[in-house]
Amino acid sequence: MKKNTINLLQLYPRDMNIYGDYGNVLVIKRRLEWYGYHVNLLTYDPGDSFPDEVDIIIGGGGQDSGQTKIQQDLLAIGPHLRELANEGVPMLMVCGLYQLFGRFFKTANGEIIKGIALLDIETYGLSERLIGNIILDSPEFGKIYGYENHSGQTFLGSGVTPLGKVVLGAGNNMKDSHEGVRYMNVVGSYLHGSLLPKNPAIADFLIETAVTNKFGDFSTDIVDDHFAELARKTAAKRPR
Amino acid sequence: MPKPYVTILGKAVRTAARMRGGGSALPGLVVERIDPDFIKDTLVSLSRGVVVISGTNGKTTTTKMVVELLESQGLRVFTNKTGSNFTRGVAAALLGEIDMKGVLDADIAVLELDEAHAVHFVRTIAPRYCLMLNVMRDQLDRFGEIDATADLLRTVTQATSEIVILNREDQRIAELKDTLHTQSVRFFGLSDDLIATFPSDDTLHGGAIRLNNYKADVILASFTGNQATFIIDGRAVTTPLKLTGIYNVYNAAAALALVRAIMGGSIDQEKLIAALADVKPAFGRGETIIVNGKPLELVLVKNPSGFRLGLQSFPPAGYATMIAINDNYADGRDMSWLWDVSFESLRSEGVALISGIRAYDMTLRLQYDEVPIASVEPHLKRALKQFLAENADMPKRIYCTYTAMLAIRRDIATLTKVEAIG
Numbered sequence: 001m002k003k004n005t006i007n008l009l010q011l012y013p014r015d016m017n018i019y020g021d022y023g024n025v026l027v028i029k030r031r032l033e034w035y036g037y038h039v040n041l042l043t044y045d046p047g048d049s050f051p052d053e054v055d056i057i058i059g060g061g062g063q064d065s066g067q068t069k070i071q072q073d074l075l076a077i078g079p080h081l082r083e084l085a086n087e088g089v090p091m092l093m094v095c096g097l098y099q100l101f102g103r104f105f106k107t108a109n110g111e112i113i114k115g116i117a118l119l120d121i122e123t124y125g126l127s128e129r130l131i132g133n134i135i136l137d138s139p140e141f142g143k144i145y146g147y148e149n150h151s152g153q154t155f156l157g158s159g160v161t162p163l164g165k166v167v168l169g170a171g172n173n174m175k176d177s178h179e180g181v182r183y184m185n186v187v188g189s190y191l192h193g194s195l196l197p198k199n200p201a202i203a204d205f206l207i208e209t210a211v212t213n214k215f216g217d218f219s220t221d222i223v224d225d226h227f228a229e230l231a232r233k234t235a236a237k238r239p240r
Numbered sequence: 241m242p243k244p245y246v247t248i249l250g251k252a253v254r255t256a257a258r259m260r261g262g263g264s265a266l267p268g269l270v271v272e273r274i275d276p277d278f279i280k281d282t283l284v285s286l287s288r289g290v291v292v293i294s295g296t297n298g299k300t301t302t303t304k305m306v307v308e309l310l311e312s313q314g315l316r317v318f319t320n321k322t323g324s325n326f327t328r329g330v331a332a333a334l335l336g337e338i339d340m341k342g343v344l345d346a347d348i349a350v351l352e353l354d355e356a357h358a359v360h361f362v363r364t365i366a367p368r369y370c371l372m373l374n375v376m377r378d379q380l381d382r383f384g385e386i387d388a389t390a391d392l393l394r395t396v397t398q399a400t401s402e403i404v405i406l407n408r409e410d411q412r413i414a415e416l417k418d419t420l421h422t423q424s425v426r427f428f429g430l431s432d433d434l435i436a437t438f439p440s441d442d443t444l445h446g447g448a449i450r451l452n453n454y455k456a457d458v459i460l461a462s463f464t465g466n467q468a469t470f471i472i473d474g475r476a477v478t479t480p481l482k483l484t485g486i487y488n489v490y491n492a493a494a495a496l497a498l499v500r501a502i503m504g505g506s507i508d509q510e511k512l513i514a515a516l517a518d519v520k521p522a523f524g525r526g527e528t529i530i531v532n533g534k535p536l537e538l539v540l541v542k543n544p545s546g547f548r549l550g551l552q553s554f555p556p557a558g559y560a561t562m563i564a565i566n567d568n569y570a571d572g573r574d575m576s577w578l579w580d581v582s583f584e585s586l587r588s589e590g591v592a593l594i595s596g597i598r599a600y601d602m603t604l605r606l607q608y609d610e611v612p613i614a615s616v617e618p619h620l621k622r623a624l625k626q627f628l629a630e631n632a633d634m635p636k637r638i639y640c641t642y643t644a645m646l647a648i649r650r651d652i653a654t655l656t657k658v659e660a661i662g
Contacts, residue, residue, distance in 0.1 A: 018385070023579025023608075030608050063387045133573060147574045192576040197604050227607050227616075231600035234618075238567065238597075 005038045006210055007051065011059035014045045015069045016096050019149065021060025023194025024092060027203050028056060035220040037211065046073035050080060054089065055210040057081075061095025061150075061192070067105075071113060074100055078116030085118050090185040090209040092202070094195060098181070098188040099123040099152050108151075119183055120157030124173075127151070132240040134169030134191060136179050141201040143167075145235035146191030148179075154190075156181060163189055168240060185209045198232055200225050279331050280364050282338060288315065288348035288502070290365055294358040294396060295373025295413070296389070297546045298491040301483075302373060303352040305495035305519050310348065312515030313503050318346035330361070348502070355392040362399035370396055371405040371498045373491065375412045376545040386412065394419055403501045405494065409435060411451050428497040429456035430490065431471075434463070458497040463489045470496060472509070479517045484528075485539075485553035487546070488521055531628060531652065537637040540645050542571070544580035550639060551581070556589040560631035564596040564620060564644035571641040575601045583609040590614060592631055595623035596644045620644060621651045628655065 010025045029039045042051050046069065062070070081101075085091060093101045102121035105113040115123075129151045136144040144164050153173035156162060162172070163180025171179030172190070180189035187202060189195060196203040200223070211218040283290050293303050307317045320333040330351055338344045353361050355375075375390045390412040397404045397416050400423055407413040408429035417425045435450065459471040468489050469478040483489055496516065500507060529536045539554065541547040567573050575598055583606055590612035594602050599618040606613055615630075617623035627636065640648055 019574065020576030020579030023576070023605075026579070026608050030610075063385050065387055147576060149574065192574065194576055194579045197579070197608065198601070227600055227604045231598075231604045234598060234600050238573070 004036070004215070005040050006032050006207075006214065007040045007042060007053050007055045008032070009042045009044055009051060009054045009057045011044055011057055011093075011097060012046070012062070012066075012070045012074075013043045013060075015066035016060045016062035018061050018063065018066075019095070019147075019192040020194040021058075021094060021192075024060070024094065024196045024203075025058050027194070027196040027200075028058065028206060031200070031203055031207055031223055034223050035207065035211075044077075046070055050077055054084065055214055056206055057084070057089065057091040059091070059093045059097035059101075061097065067096050067100065067113070071100065074116060075114060078118070081116060082118045085184050085186050088185050088209070088213055090206040090213075091187070092196070092206060093119075093186065093188045094192065095150060095190055098190065099154065101186075101188060102154065103157075105152060119181055119186065119188055120159035121154050121181055121188070122157070123152040123154045125152050128174075130170035130174070130190075132169055133235065133238050134171065134179065135167040135236065136164030136171070136191075137167050138164030140182070141199065141205070143232070143236070144179075144191065144195075144202070145198045145232050146189070146193035146195050148190045149192065150190050154181075159183065163187060193235075198228055198235060200228050279334065282334055282344050283349050283365055286318070286344065286346060286349055289368030289401075291348065291350045291498070291502070292358055292361065292367040292370040292396060292400070293350065293352045293373070293498075294355055294370070294393060295407075296355075296376040296543060297549075298373050298487060298494075299352040299354070301488050301521055302371070302491040302495050303350055305492055305516070306350050306371075306498055308519050309495055309499040309512055309515050310350065310502065312511045313499070313506075313508060315348055316346045318344055318349040320351050355389050355396075358396045359392050362396050366399050366401050367396075368400070368402045369405070369498065369502055370400040371494055372397060372407060372413050372416060373494055374407055374410045374545075376543055390416070397423070405498045405501060407494065408452065408454050408456050409450060414452050414454060417454070424501075426497055426501055427454045427456040428458045428493040429454075429460075430493075431459055431461040434460060434486075456497075457500060458493045460490050460493040468492070472496060472500070477509075477513060479513050481517060482520050484521060485550065487549040487553065492516060492519070529652065531636070532632060534633070535635045536652075537635075538645055538648065539637060539639045540642065541639050542642060544577050547577075547581040547639070551583070551585050554637060556586055556637075558635060559589070559637045560592045560627070560634045561586060561589065562593040562595065562623070562627045562636065562638045563591060563602055564594075564623070564638060564640040564648065565598045565602045566596045566641045566644045566647075567598045568643040571643050578602060578605045581605075583611050586611045593617060593623055593627045595620050596641065599623075620647050621655075624648060624651050625655055 008028055029041060032039045044050060099105050100115045101118045102115045102123055103117045104115050105123045107125040108127055131149045134146050134148045138144050148169055155173060160181045160183045162178035163182055166177050166179050208218045293299055303319060307319045310317050318337055320330045372393050375386055375393060394416050397420055403424045404420055405426050406416055408427040457473060461469045461471050463486050467478060467480050469476055470493055481489060483492060539550045541550055567575060578601060587610060591606060592614045594613060594616045595618060599616050603613055603616050617626060638648060
């Protein structure tokens with residue numbers, strides 16, 4: 001394996017991949033390559049052995065049926081994921097896995113789906129879906145543009161902070177005005193779009209953290225984000 | 241209100257809307273408000289009942305095929321051919337076909353309805369037959385999730401009185417059989433060789449390939465360029481086709497299975513296959529227009545699986561490629577779907593022009609697949625003009641979302657001489 005290799009892990013691509021979640025993986029992979037690193041793209045599905053060395057973890061959303069399929073497996077690897085997060089491994093969890101990285105998901109029927117409690121959050125399934133374009137204002141990343149589509153409403157505990165304040169759209173729930181979560185180097189969010197292509201600042205945060213963790217510093221060429229900038233400008237003008 | 245009066249009123253609105261150049265669903269809406277039983281009263285009188293065709297991809301082309309195949313068997317067919325596939329579109333289409341007394345001169349109605357409208361429709365009228373094509377990630381911002389969409393289709397199959405035709409190779413569709421007890425169920429399918437070229441939303445990310453061993457009444461066995469072989473009731477039938485794109489040809493298997501179910505023992509297979517060989521693609525579904533002596537293909541793309549199949553069906557070599565992506569309500573607002581399509585097949589030829597409201601989302605997508613891009617012009621009409629001028633001596637292909645396709649068709653006639661549509 002090359003010396004400057006970053007191990008990028010996609011979590012449950014078979015069952016948790018809806019709404020272009022692969023876009024987030026692709027953006028991390030390509031940007032790393034453009035920055036001059038070699039990427040070892042790994043996947044983990046239920047029953048696989050968890051890779052020894054992981055530098056970035058990306059997870060997405062799924063159908064309710066997909067969440068049922070991975071839940072037991074996720075609980076089994078949960079302690080290890082918590083350990084990695086606390087060691088500072090950068091992670092991005094979108095939608096379904098964002099919810100299951102929390103304490104629990106309580107469905108509309110009152111059933112409790114246990115999460116891995118890596119994030120101090122709780123989610124409640126409601127009949128109303130929150131759907132549409134969404135814009136956030138984040139102290140860390142500036143404006144964040146995406147698309148939300150979820151029936152779970154998530155509430156943050158005291159151990160975490162929100163990713164951003166909602167400028168357009170609903171966000172975590174219908175009571176607060178914030179979206180997503182930040183904890184250690186973990187980013188959780190409901191945003192699709194996909195999230196990372198139009199929000200390269202988040203992609204670069206994950207990349208820079210992973211590279212610094214592994215090699216001590218991060219110095220790179222500059223990626224041309226001209227098209228991302230123009231796509232953000234369009235997104236800023238679209239209706240909900 | 242007596243029926244003839246409603247009919248005349250509806251016809252008057254239809255004429256007025258046409259003169260205004262308005263959309264095809266408006267007169268239907270007016271009549272629905274005045275007489276909610278209008279569609280029902282008109283359709284229940286048909287001797288061979290009502291056929292509903294639904295699913296995510298291919299409804300329009302399949303419906304067109306089914307109509308032409310039934311006509312080859314001597315039936316008089318009513319259909320919502322305006323492409324306005326909502327219940328109101330059905331009402332609007334009816335107004336164009338019935339006489340002033342409200343009588344529809346047809347034996348059977350073949351209707352394409354999207355998932356949600358199909359559910360609404362079958363609450364009023366139970367179809368005698370239904371055909372379920374597929375369920376894929378499309379317009380999820382409207383229906384929620386694929387599993388929820390499959391449940392909508394389940395409701396439609398359960399409301400069907402006689403025969404349900406299902407896609408064997410789409411597991412969510414094939415599974416609908418499990419909740420059908422009084423209806424007869426038949427399948428259409430692919431040969432094992434072809435199945436690998438049809439990535440479903442599950443197989444794209446490594447799901448199982450075929451999870452059932454149902455016997456299919458019609459199987460698409462092979463397809464090469466302009467000729468296909470179907471296995472119909474166990475016997476191989478090879479025919480030339482005017483349809484392009486393998487997904488259209490697979491829909492032909494669906495249409496054959498449905499028409500066989502409707503006609504039963506009285507089918508004339510020779511006429512059936514002759515009619516199939518003659519079917520041309522529907523509006524914007526791989527159709528070709530001749531512009532200044534060079535072919536221009538419009539390929540409608542609505543969702544990841546459709547876009548993937550389009551890219552797979554039409555090799556880019558020798559063509560100038562344009563992509564137009566809008567995010568109006570009818571296109572779906574969520575741009576995530578572009579990230580579920582691989583564009584690497586365009587890398588060698590590059591893309592000449594990217595346009596539409598979300599042109600820069602598409603450009604960004606291609607940037608990450610490292611596909612060369614010659615130009616970006618979000619304004620569709622200007623883009624089209626530039627694309628035609630810069631690639632005058634080449635065959636051209638435009639991948640476009642629904643509202644982009646409507647705009648392109650409208651603009652193209654104003655920009656240049658369109659010689660023939662075929």
